[in-house]
Amino acid sequence: xxxxxxxxxxxxxxxxxxxxxxxxxxxxxxxxxxxxxxxxxxxxxxxxxxxxxxxxxxxxxxxxxxxxxxxxxxxxxxxxxxxxxxxxxxxxxxxxxxxxxxxxxxxxxxxxxxxxxxxxxxxxxxxxxxxxxxxxxxxxxxxxxxxxxxxxxxxxxxxxxxxxxxxxxxxxxxxxxxxxxxxxxxxxxxxxxxxxxxxxxxxxxxxxxxxxxxxxxxxxxxxxxxxxxxxxxxxxxxxxxxxxxxx
Amino acid sequence: xxxxxxxxxxxxxxxxxxxxxxxxxxxxxxxxxxxxxxxxxxxxxxxxxxxxxxxxxxxxxxxxxxxxxxxxxxxxxxxxxxxxxxxxxxxxxxxxxxxxxxxxxxxxxxxxxxxxxxxxxxxxxxxxxxxxxxxxxxxxxxxxxxxxxxxxxxxxxxxxxxxxxxxxxxxxxxxxxxxxxxxxxxxxxxxxxxxxxxxxxxxxxxxxxxxxxxxxxxxxxxxxxxxxxxxxxxxxxxxxxxxxxxxxxxxxxxxxxxxxxxxxxxxx
Numbered sequence: 001x002x003x004x005x006x007x008x009x010x011x012x013x014x015x016x017x018x019x020x021x022x023x024x025x026x027x028x029x030x031x032x033x034x035x036x037x038x039x040x041x042x043x044x045x046x047x048x049x050x051x052x053x054x055x056x057x058x059x060x061x062x063x064x065x066x067x068x069x070x071x072x073x074x075x076x077x078x079x080x081x082x083x084x085x086x087x088x089x090x091x092x093x094x095x096x097x098x099x100x101x102x103x104x105x106x107x108x109x110x111x112x113x114x115x116x117x118x119x120x121x122x123x124x125x126x127x128x129x130x131x132x133x134x135x136x137x138x139x140x141x142x143x144x145x146x147x148x149x150x151x152x153x154x155x156x157x158x159x160x161x162x163x164x165x166x167x168x169x170x171x172x173x174x175x176x177x178x179x180x181x182x183x184x185x186x187x188x189x190x191x192x193x194x195x196x197x198x199x200x201x202x203x204x205x206x207x208x209x210x211x212x213x214x215x216x217x218x219x220x221x222x223x224x225x226x227x228x229x230x231x232x233x234x235x236x237x238x239x240x241x242x243x244x245x246x247x
Numbered sequence: 248x249x250x251x252x253x254x255x256x257x258x259x260x261x262x263x264x265x266x267x268x269x270x271x272x273x274x275x276x277x278x279x280x281x282x283x284x285x286x287x288x289x290x291x292x293x294x295x296x297x298x299x300x301x302x303x304x305x306x307x308x309x310x311x312x313x314x315x316x317x318x319x320x321x322x323x324x325x326x327x328x329x330x331x332x333x334x335x336x337x338x339x340x341x342x343x344x345x346x347x348x349x350x351x352x353x354x355x356x357x358x359x360x361x362x363x364x365x366x367x368x369x370x371x372x373x374x375x376x377x378x379x380x381x382x383x384x385x386x387x388x389x390x391x392x393x394x395x396x397x398x399x400x401x402x403x404x405x406x407x408x409x410x411x412x413x414x415x416x417x418x419x420x421x422x423x424x425x426x427x428x429x430x431x432x433x434x435x436x437x438x439x440x441x442x443x444x445x446x447x448x449x450x451x452x453x454x455x456x457x458x459x460x461x462x463x464x465x466x467x468x469x470x471x472x473x474x475x476x477x478x479x480x481x482x483x484x485x486x487x488x489x490x491x492x493x494x495x496x497x498x499x500x501x502x503x504x505x506x507x508x509x510x511x512x513x514x515x
């Protein structure tokens with residue numbers, strides 16, 4: 001598949017959710033020279049979700065695992081929506097967050113994703129890298145930590161108008177969502193979308209989330225505060241060397 | 248350059264540096280950032296808007312600016328270069344209003360944000376544009392009122408956002424009607440505040456009085472807009488309002504009201 005076909009597989013023109021797909025990693029597909037990873041869809045008990053169920057899923061798992069999880073959800077009627085927003089480090093450089101495996105997984109999963117016949121209205125499964133805000137604290141000169149914004153997701157109003165009154169957060173553990181994600185889930189909650197959390201490999205028991213109002217609820221204030229210290233990439237997304245952005 | 252005073256030459260050089268860097272960065276952003284997204288119309292509009300703004304500014308500088316500016320190309324160049332820098336400053340500070348040109352327009356498929364950002368860009372520039380109209384003894388009698396009007400524009404835009412959450416409806420709900428309303432309001436605020444900065448220079452006190460007068464009108468307009476937004480913002484039962492009835496009509500009304508107020512000579 002050529003790069004445009006891979007992007008179209010993840011963001012088909014007719015899908016309700018394609019306008020939310022982040023194109024950042026797709027701009028680096030050509031640079032991913034390694035063979036497709038041997039990893040495959042995780043062996044997970046998906047009994048907690050029914051095929052085509054009217055629930056918006058947010059997969060917040062580390063690295064490429066989220067992509068493979070998204071592919072497994074696509075087989076169950078969900079439309080995976082990649083929201084990865086960190087750019088990979090240039091060749092030979094160490095990065096705070098290694099996103100090359102995600103690039104590889106996006107490429108490797110595209111043919112199988114394209115083979116699924118999903119309707120435009122297929123419920124969404126938003127894919128995030130749970131390492132996005134931290135990564136490996138090292139001497140890496142390339143800082144590509146990132147955050148997700150409420151603007152990265154459809155609004156609670158839109159979800160409810162399309163019949164989605166439930167959201168399901170898939171994490172490593174059943175705990176509180178990441179601080180940046182809380183901004184989104186709180187807004188969804190305010191609009192009447194109830195969120196639950198489920199552990200990715202925990203047997204499927206769901207815990208309802210009561211998201212408390214974040215300290216900074218104004219979008220402008222939250223953005224300004226959150227963006228301080230995070231380098232932006234010249235091609236979009238987050239990432240740059242100390243002292244200058246890198247495309 | 249020899250016709251310029253020391254401070255004028257300094258302003259020209261500084262503005263030229265800002266304009267050159269920001270123009271280059273803007274072009275790179277338009278051509279390279281997240282180009283896989285299907286938002287070509289938004290990119291084109293963000294390329295055309297500043298060109299159109301500077302072209303209209305040129306007409307003002309050659310027809311309705313101070314006599315010394317109308318007859319001296321070096322002054323026209325000075326104010327045009329400062330105009331480019333003004334556009335760059337407005338772009339950089341726009342996230343204060345809840346709208347991020349880069350995040351909401353270039354890195355997202357969000358036509359609503361493109362319209363609102365376009366209106367904001369024109370509105371903030373209108374403050375500078377209008378300050379170039381009329382006679383004044385120095386460049387500071389243009390730049391001072393322009394800076395005051397622009398600062399008031401940002402202040403009222405921020406207060407409007409805190410009161411209404413309109414930018415959230417644009418950036419998060421991606422509601423086209425909200426984008427049209429907000430774009431219209433932000434442009435209208437610029438017209439009103441710009442009218443307060445336009446005209447012949449009399450004194451600092453007169454300038455402040457005129458700006459205060461315009462700010463009151465702009466605040467009333469913003470309050471009305473916040474109320475309209477509260478009544479017609481997206482809701483779970485109706486996430487998408489009629490673009491014409493809830494967006495284009497109120498947005499046009501804001502702009503028409505502002506133009507009418509300015510044309511009736513409520514400025515100094």
